[in-house]
Amino acid sequence: MIKLxxxxxxxxxxxxxxxxxxxxxxxGTPSSEVLExxxxxxxxxxYVEWSVNEKTAMEVAAGAAYSGARAMVxxxxxxxxxASDPLMSLAYIGVKGGLVIVAADDxxxxxxxxxxxxxxxxxxxxxPVLDPSTPEEAYEMIQAAFDLSEQxxxxxxxxxxxxxxxxxxxxxxxxxxxEHIPSGFEKDPRWVIFPQLSxxxxxxxxxxxxxxxxxxSKSPFNRVSGKGALGIAGSGxxxxxxxxxxxxxxxxxxxxxxxxxxPFPAKLAESFLDGLSAxxxxxxxxxxxxxALLEIAANKGLKIGILGKKTGNTPYAGEFSYEIVHKxxxxxxxxxxxxxxxxxxxxxxxxxxxxxxGCPHRASFYAVKKAMKGQKAVxxxxxxxxxxxxxxxxxxxxxxxxxxxxISVAQGIKRVEPDTRLFAFIGDSTFxxxxxxxxxxxxxxxxxxxIVVLDNGTTAMTGHQPHPGTARTMxxxxxxxxxxxxxxxxVGVKWVRKxxxxxxxxxxSAVKEASEVKGVSAIIFESPCIALAKKPGAFEADxxxxxxxxxxxxxxxxxxxxxxxxxxxxxxPSACYACGLCVSICPFGAIGGMKHED
Amino acid sequence: MKTDILIAGVGGQGQILASRLIGVAAIxxxxxxxxxxxxxxxxxxxxxxxxxxxxxxxxxxxxxFGRADLMIGFELCETVRNIKRLSENGRLxxxxxxxxxxxxxxxxxxxxxxxxxxxLRKVTGRLIMIDGYxxxxxxxxxxxxxxxxxxAAVGSGYLPIxxxxxxxxxxxxxxxxxxxxxSAAFDSGYxxxxRIIAENAELSMR
Numbered sequence: 001m002i003k004l005x006x007x008x009x010x011x012x013x014x015x016x017x018x019x020x021x022x023x024x025x026x027x028g029t030p031s032s033e034v035l036e037x038x039x040x041x042x043x044x045x046x047y048v049e050w051s052v053n054e055k056t057a058m059e060v061a062a063g064a065a066y067s068g069a070r071a072m073v074x075x076x077x078x079x080x081x082x083a084s085d086p087l088m089s090l091a092y093i094g095v096k097g098g099l100v101i102v103a104a105d106d107x108x109x110x111x112x113x114x115x116x117x118x119x120x121x122x123x124x125x126x127x128p129v130l131d132p133s134t135p136e137e138a139y140e141m142i143q144a145a146f147d148l149s150e151q152x153x154x155x156x157x158x159x160x161x162x163x164x165x166x167x168x169x170x171x172x173x174x175x176x177x178x179e180h181i182p183s184g185f186e187k188d189p190r191w192v193i194f195p196q197l198s199x200x201x202x203x204x205x206x207x208x209x210x211x212x213x214x215x216x217s218k219s220p221f222n223r224v225s226g227k228g229a230l231g232i233a234g235s236g237x238x239x240x241x242x243x244x245x246x247x248x249x250x251x252x253x254x255x256x257x258x259x260x261x262x263p264f265p266a267k268l269a270e271s272f273l274d275g276l277s278a279x280x281x282x283x284x285x286x287x288x289x290x291x292a293l294l295e296i297a298a299n300k301g302l303k304i305g306i307l308g309k310k311t312g313n314t315p316y317a318g319e320f321s322y323e324i325v326h327k328x329x330x331x332x333x334x335x336x337x338x339x340x341x342x343x344x345x346x347x348x349x350x351x352x353x354x355x356x357x358g359c360p361h362r363a364s365f366y367a368v369k370k371a372m373k374g375q376k377a378v379x380x381x382x383x384x385x386x387x388x389x390x391x392x393x394x395x396x397x398x399x400x401x402x403x404x405x406x407i408s409v410a411q412g413i414k415r416v417e418p419d420t421r422l423f424a425f426i427g428d429s430t431f432x433x434x435x436x437x438x439x440x441x442x443x444x445x446x447x448x449x450x451i452v453v454l455d456n457g458t459t460a461m462t463g464h465q466p467h468p469g470t471a472r473t474m475x476x477x478x479x480x481x482x483x484x485x486x487x488x489x490x491v492g493v494k495w496v497r498k499x500x501x502x503x504x505x506x507x508x509s510a511v512k513e514a515s516e517v518k519g520v521s522a523i524i525f526e527s528p529c530i531a532l533a534k535k536p537g538a539f540e541a542d543x544x545x546x547x548x549x550x551x552x553x554x555x556x557x558x559x560x561x562x563x564x565x566x567x568x569x570x571x572x573p574s575a576c577y578a579c580g581l582c583v584s585i586c587p588f589g590a591i592g593g594m595k596h597e598d
Numbered sequence: 599m600k601t602d603i604l605i606a607g608v609g610g611q612g613q614i615l616a617s618r619l620i621g622v623a624a625i626x627x628x629x630x631x632x633x634x635x636x637x638x639x640x641x642x643x644x645x646x647x648x649x650x651x652x653x654x655x656x657x658x659x660x661x662x663f664g665r666a667d668l669m670i671g672f673e674l675c676e677t678v679r680n681i682k683r684l685s686e687n688g689r690l691x692x693x694x695x696x697x698x699x700x701x702x703x704x705x706x707x708x709x710x711x712x713x714x715x716x717x718l719r720k721v722t723g724r725l726i727m728i729d730g731y732x733x734x735x736x737x738x739x740x741x742x743x744x745x746x747x748x749x750a751a752v753g754s755g756y757l758p759i760x761x762x763x764x765x766x767x768x769x770x771x772x773x774x775x776x777x778x779x780x781s782a783a784f785d786s787g788y789x790x791x792x793r794i795i796a797e798n799a800e801l802s803m804r
Contacts, residue, residue, distance in 0.1 A: 002625060003625075004618065004621040004622055004625055004631055004633070006635075029637065029638035029639070030637065030638065110636070110638055110639070110640070111637075111638030111639045111640075133657070134657055163634060163658070163659065163660065166634065166635045166636075166637045167632060167633065167634040167635075167659035168617075168618075168621060168631070168632065168633040168634075168635075168659070169630075169631070169632050169659075170621075170625050170629075170630045170631045170632075237658065240657035240658040241657075241658050243657050244656050244657055244658055244662075247655070321660065321662075322658060322660060322662035322663075323662060323663055326662075344717065344720070345678050345679075345681060345682075345714075345717045346678065346710055346713035346714050346716065346717050347708075347710070347713075348675055348678055348679055348714070349675065349699050349701055349702050349707035349708065349709050350699065350701055350707065351608065351643075351644055351645045351675070351676070351679075351699040351701070352644055352699075352701070353609065353639050353640050353641070353642040353643055353644035354642060354643045354644075354700050355642065356610075356642060356643065385642065388639075388642060391700070392700075392701075392704060392706070393704060461638075461639065461642075462638075550705075553703050553704060554704065557700045557703065557704060558700075559643050559700055559703075561703060562698050562703060563703055563705075574740045574741065
């Protein structure tokens with residue numbers, strides 16, 4: 001049956017077909033749809049969970065794989081940093097049931113804080129990695145990954161990138177689910193990592209790298225074709241661009257498609273390099289394939305020009321495009337690369353992403369901003385929709401580093417600037433993910449900071465996944481709701497207030513009070529994400545009362561508000577969620593007249 | 599048939615559903631399809647594009663510069679921002695709706711709609727501008743602007759997939775309670791674009 005499937009959906013359906021039994025992960029663009037698609041297509045034989053963070057997810061999946069089940073764990077590239085502790089040791093311990101780690105990279109980056117390359121992580125951890133070049137190849141690779149994991153007894157990494165994860169293809173998904181009955185956990189010293197065992201296993205792992213390189217030289221995911229003295233090697237989406245460009249330029253050229261960047265298929269690479277005078281390597285992010293080819297050429301004493309990032313032929317940073325690859329291949333093959341005439345277009349305003357109209361984070365930031373007006377204060381931020389609070393006019397995010405860092409970074413600043421008031425903003429899902437240790441650290445070390453939990457009852461940025469504070473699980477069960485207020489109090493935060501941020505006056509006065517507390521204080525701004533609520537209606541601006549002062553727009557920058565030619569405000573009824581924040585700002589009472597939706 | 603399509607707009611306008619509908623309708627007609635989407639941070643009111651490639655043998659989903667046979671602009675400024683992907687004299691459907699970026703509302707930048715329209719007219723003569731926002735409102739909800747624009751693309755003959763395939767695609771991927779809204783929205787764009795093409799043909803005959 002032919003279906004239009006997103007790369008992430010293809011990975012999920014491939015895993016289901018391969019008989020996966022346990023799937024865990026933490027949401028992160030561009031990986032989130034993998035786990036969601038497994039849950040949507042679960043016939044009841046698969047256990048699926050959003051774990052509290054990637055480290056936990058990796059460990060749950062490891063336990064399942066120890067017990068002989070096929071398991072999959074999903075995350076984005078920076079999630080693998082969080083999970084790197086179990087990952088590194090897992091290479092030594094190994095697995096019984098197939099364990100596949102789906103870590104999605106984000107060249108660009110389009111929705112991430114780094115452009116790190118998971119293929120390096122694979123090499124660092126001594127684990128095989130598969131690098132799909134299309135969604136349909138991702139569908140094949142995820143199935144092969146489970147087989148390979150069981151064949152060599154190691155976890156296998158599948159590393160799709162954004163242009164694979166979020167691209168759709170028409171894919172044939174016929175065929176039934178493989179049956180893999182878990183053998184169960186068997187007690188054995190092999191599961192207990194000790195220095196002596198690690199030493200022995202290290203010797204084995206190095207042998208496995210050589211074996212894997214030989215296996216990969218025969219893998220259908222790696223191919224050498226064509227002939228001539230010039231060669232093009234590529235991996236991931238860059239390989240797909242290369243094939244499109246080779247077709248369009250009508251080139252007859254030797255090619256090497258690399259689907260398994262580590263361990264590198266050295267034998268196959270040697271047959272590719274044989275007889276070549278120069279090679280162009282096309283791959284996004286780091287020069288992984290390029291370095292592998294350089295090493296082989298050096299070992300074999302081959303005099304071949306290997307061109308890529310190190311020689312300045314392709315860029316390190318940012319994602320590739322058809323155009324970048326077209327230029328690189330044209331230059332490499334001695335063709336004229338002609339720049340197309342760009343149409344003259346009028347200057348355009350930029351359009352950065354913004355907090356939605358009606359977003360409770362806007363009200364929370366605004367309350368803190370008003371309360372701290374004229375005070376020396378620093379606002380540390382975290383990862384989520386609320387990172388967008390950095391934009392004008394709110395300008396309320398002074399730092400953003402990684403998941404959970406808001407609370408700890410605030411403590412470091414406070415230690416250097418004791419006279420500055422420190423506010424750490426963190427979302428509910430991020431709080432559970434890695435925020436809690438920072439709270440305990442602040443209480444233990446008696447650091448004066450205000451923690452502001454922006455609790456919108458969901459993991460909004462990545463597509464509204466449930467978390468421990470929502471009491472809903474991916475198996476459709478209702479679980480015990482983890483109460484953030486009770487949790488904060490239980491670890492010693494003495495001053496905690498829960499407030500609706502749209503109650504502007506109460507919010508401002510609570511912030512002022514919190515800032516005077518000695519030690520750690522916390523405000524929980526509780527209001528659901530508007531994307532999950534039914535739109536209640538919209539407010540209207542009365543042109544008769546509006547004095548065109550522009551204060552509403554200038555103060556909160558709500559995207560539902562537009563200033564007309566007469567500088568009077570107009571509210572777009574389809575965008576307004578009737579949050580009422582602007583109503584409390586307008587000094588002339590010009591906004592109101594709630595219109596309810598049917 | 600090979601048709602490369604680009605959809606450009608503002609996050610939240612329903613581009614992802616639109617590209618899915620095109621994809622499903624094209625598969626119903628026996629074509630292979632690739633699509634590429636903007637998902638993630640930019641969805642929060644930022645600039646977003648969707649690529650749809652019907653037929654052909656390209657492996658990458660992204661439509662290269664100057665290669666889109668058809669572009670459907672969901673918002674004026676975003677259409678101009680991505681116009682360099684349209685092929686020479688390519689087909690262009692533009693929703694005349696203007697969505698001000700917050701940077702414009704704050705007075706930090708200018709939105710010159712007249713200049714934007716002007717630059718589009720210079721790029722191609724095969725251009726249909728429609729007020730998708732009003733048509734969707736008349737059909738029942740301004741949220742259905744995406745299906746209005748798809749209707750216009752089909753009704754103008756710019757997108758060679760049948761109305762029937764789209765109706766089936768709507769029924770197969772949109773929840774039932776929205777079927778009537780989306781069919782009505784599709785048809786209003788379909789009829790209007792059909793009329794515009796017929797009028798233009800008549801004018802050129804005279």
